[in-house]
Amino acid sequence: MNANAQNDNPWLHRFIVLTAAATFLLLGSGGMVTSHEAGMSVPDWPNTYGYNMFLFPVSKWMGGIFYEHTHRLLASGIGFLTTMLAVWLWFKDARKGMRWLGVLAFVLVALQGVLGGLRVTLHMDKLGIVHGALAQLFFVLICALALFTSRWWQNQGRAGSPQPAVGAHGVTRPTDKSLRTLVLAATILIFGQLILGATMRHQHAGLAIPDFPLAYGKIWPDTGAFAVARYNADRIEVISENPITLFQIILQMAHRIVALAIFIGVAACAQQAWRRLGRKDPLTRLAVFWLALIVAQIILGAWTIWSNKAADVATAHVLVGALSLVTGALWFVAAFHRLEPLPRIEPAGTIPGAFGAHPALAANK
Amino acid sequence: MKDLKVSPVLLLIAMLAVATAARAADIIGTITLKGTPPAEGDLSSYMKDYADCTAMYGDKLPTTHFFVVGPKGEFADVVVSLKGMSGKSTGASAPPAVLDQKGCIYTPQIFAVQTGQKLAVKNSDHCIHNVHCTPAVAGNDEHNDAQMSGGADLTYTFAKPEMFIKFECNVHPWMRAWVCVFDHPYFSVSDKDGKFVIKNVPPGKYTVEAGHRKLGSQTQDVEVKDSDTTVNFTFEVK
Numbered sequence: 001m002n003a004n005a006q007n008d009n010p011w012l013h014r015f016i017v018l019t020a021a022a023t024f025l026l027l028g029s030g031g032m033v034t035s036h037e038a039g040m041s042v043p044d045w046p047n048t049y050g051y052n053m054f055l056f057p058v059s060k061w062m063g064g065i066f067y068e069h070t071h072r073l074l075a076s077g078i079g080f081l082t083t084m085l086a087v088w089l090w091f092k093d094a095r096k097g098m099r100w101l102g103v104l105a106f107v108l109v110a111l112q113g114v115l116g117g118l119r120v121t122l123h124m125d126k127l128g129i130v131h132g133a134l135a136q137l138f139f140v141l142i143c144a145l146a147l148f149t150s151r152w153w154q155n156q157g158r159a160g161s162p163q164p165a166v167g168a169h170g171v172t173r174p175t176d177k178s179l180r181t182l183v184l185a186a187t188i189l190i191f192g193q194l195i196l197g198a199t200m201r202h203q204h205a206g207l208a209i210p211d212f213p214l215a216y217g218k219i220w221p222d223t224g225a226f227a228v229a230r231y232n233a234d235r236i237e238v239i240s241e242n243p244i245t246l247f248q249i250i251l252q253m254a255h256r257i258v259a260l261a262i263f264i265g266v267a268a269c270a271q272q273a274w275r276r277l278g279r280k281d282p283l284t285r286l287a288v289f290w291l292a293l294i295v296a297q298i299i300l301g302a303w304t305i306w307s308n309k310a311a312d313v314a315t316a317h318v319l320v321g322a323l324s325l326v327t328g329a330l331w332f333v334a335a336f337h338r339l340e341p342l343p344r345i346e347p348a349g350t351i352p353g354a355f356g357a358h359p360a361l362a363a364n365k
Numbered sequence: 366m367k368d369l370k371v372s373p374v375l376l377l378i379a380m381l382a383v384a385t386a387a388r389a390a391d392i393i394g395t396i397t398l399k400g401t402p403p404a405e406g407d408l409s410s411y412m413k414d415y416a417d418c419t420a421m422y423g424d425k426l427p428t429t430h431f432f433v434v435g436p437k438g439e440f441a442d443v444v445v446s447l448k449g450m451s452g453k454s455t456g457a458s459a460p461p462a463v464l465d466q467k468g469c470i471y472t473p474q475i476f477a478v479q480t481g482q483k484l485a486v487k488n489s490d491h492c493i494h495n496v497h498c499t500p501a502v503a504g505n506d507e508h509n510d511a512q513m514s515g516g517a518d519l520t521y522t523f524a525k526p527e528m529f530i531k532f533e534c535n536v537h538p539w540m541r542a543w544v545c546v547f548d549h550p551y552f553s554v555s556d557k558d559g560k561f562v563i564k565n566v567p568p569g570k571y572t573v574e575a576g577h578r579k580l581g582s583q584t585q586d587v588e589v590k591d592s593d594t595t596v597n598f599t600f601e602v603k
Contacts, residue, residue, distance in 0.1 A: 041495055043509045062492065062536065233581075236403050241531070
């Protein structure tokens with residue numbers, strides 16, 4: 001993407017931010033549908049109990065229908081916003097890549113609509129997992145579009161642009177490849193974790209392991225056939241009454257282990273950013289924010305178990321997961337877009353910086 | 366050789382013996398539960414916002430009823446059947462089974478039908494339900510159908526034997542029922558007194574299987590002769 005193109009379009013940027021915020025709401029709405037086991041509460045699509053979707057009487061928005069129907073209405077709104085966004089980008093953004101990203105956003109939102117509908121009409125629960133995972137990717141795309149149309153992005157690499165924040169040593173530093181790789185790996189791990197979580201939620205079996213941090217009172221639960229039978233005999237689930245299986249128990253243990261790996265990975269990213277970029281660098285602050293999100297996510301995950309999968313807590317867990325994914329993705333993208341460091345003016349008699357001579361500095365000698 | 370003359374009385378006795386040996390009998394019994402089952406789940410926090418569902422209950426909203434146990438351990442909702450029987454379904458000519466939705470609860474919660482037997486689902490409530498069944502055996506189709514208040518009965522049949530096919534309503538997510546499908550007519554579901562009757566079982570040796578949705582199954586071998594055969598089962602919660 002040619003960052004130097006004159007693409008100041010603040011209203012487009014605001015519109016994309018609005019679309020991103022609405023998409024975040026839609027993610028929450030979709031989360032509530034699954035948390036309330038309401039995904040199949042409206043058996044037909046695109047109609048709603050035989051009515052045109054937009055004419056379904058409000059008096060009938062009850063129970064699971066409320067969650068599913070409002071999700072469909074919100075999704076229609078996002079589809080409309082995304083269509084406008086794609087058209088606006090196509091005609092008003094000079095960057096070729098941006099136009100095609102707008103088209104991609106349109107294609108993704110249309111695909112999401114179809115996937116959601118087919119999940120219902122074909123009775124395919126697995127499509128719900130794909131629908132949930134794709135929703136996260138769509139959210140990342142919209143947030144990236146917001147970043148690409150931001151003033152900050154436009155100003156990067158433009159002559160005479162405002163100076164970026166300085167790091168601890170008085171200069172900004174480029175993000176080296178190893179740090180970017182670490183961030184990318186952690187972000188991919190988060191996406192894998194989201195898929196694990198979506199798979200767990202679509203088992204419709206409630207909590208496969210009802211306690212935390214232990215698992216059935218142990219560090220690793222008993223997974224023998226008799227043990228699993230006992231787990232099923234002892235549990236009383238009101239709304240998610242599929243039997244627990246060994247696969248689900250293993251899935252939840254994997255989810256817990258990957259959560260720990262993500263925490264370690266993101267903590268390492270924050271620590272490395274702090275060390276290499278300095279504490280005042282915006283990317284360092286973003287990395288620290290990312291770590292705070294992961295800590296919040298772990299707390300929400302534990303709370304989901306302790307609350308016996310309360311719908312609002314479980315949905316918050318989904319939303320913070322989405323924010324974690326977006327934060328890592330945008331960190332990675334922004335890191336590529338950083339300005340090269342500015343020439344450093346050394347006061348007379350000072351010792352050269354810890355990183356030695358920099359090419360830009362050498363050129364200025 | 367002298368001519369063999371058969372006494373008419375002896376002949377009559379022999380005929381009666383043959384007729385008696387061929388007469389079917391019932392397998393009857395009682396199911397009991399030992400131990401204390403887990404406490405039932407409270408539905409009030411889920412139902413309280415649904416006036417159409419709660420109207421018939423007054424102040425006392427229902428709970429789950431996964432373990433229906435009488436004062437002396439009489440254990441209901443245990444599905445008892447003859448194991449290993451197949452290809453003897455009379456479902457096509459059997460009267461329809463009925464599953465009702467009343468007070469936003471399925472009634473009965475546990476029941477059994479034959480392959481090919483019609484199952485009629487009624488909506489006796491003043492609200493919308495969706496009727497969603499999720500069989501796992503290939504050949505039994507998943508269904509998810511809207512049913513308005515006072516709407517026509519929905520009818521289903523299942524082609525393959527399967528245990529505990531779930532019926533649920535996603536509008537009211539606490540609503541659950543389970544149906545067991547058999548390829549023969551030799552089954553029964555224990556009532557609130559823990560009693561079951563498998564009718565008209567031809568004489569012979571059989572394995573009787575008793576299955577509870579949460580506690581698994583157990584078997585006993587029996588021989589059915591010319592009179593009712595009794596077999597009892599005891600389940601235990603540990």
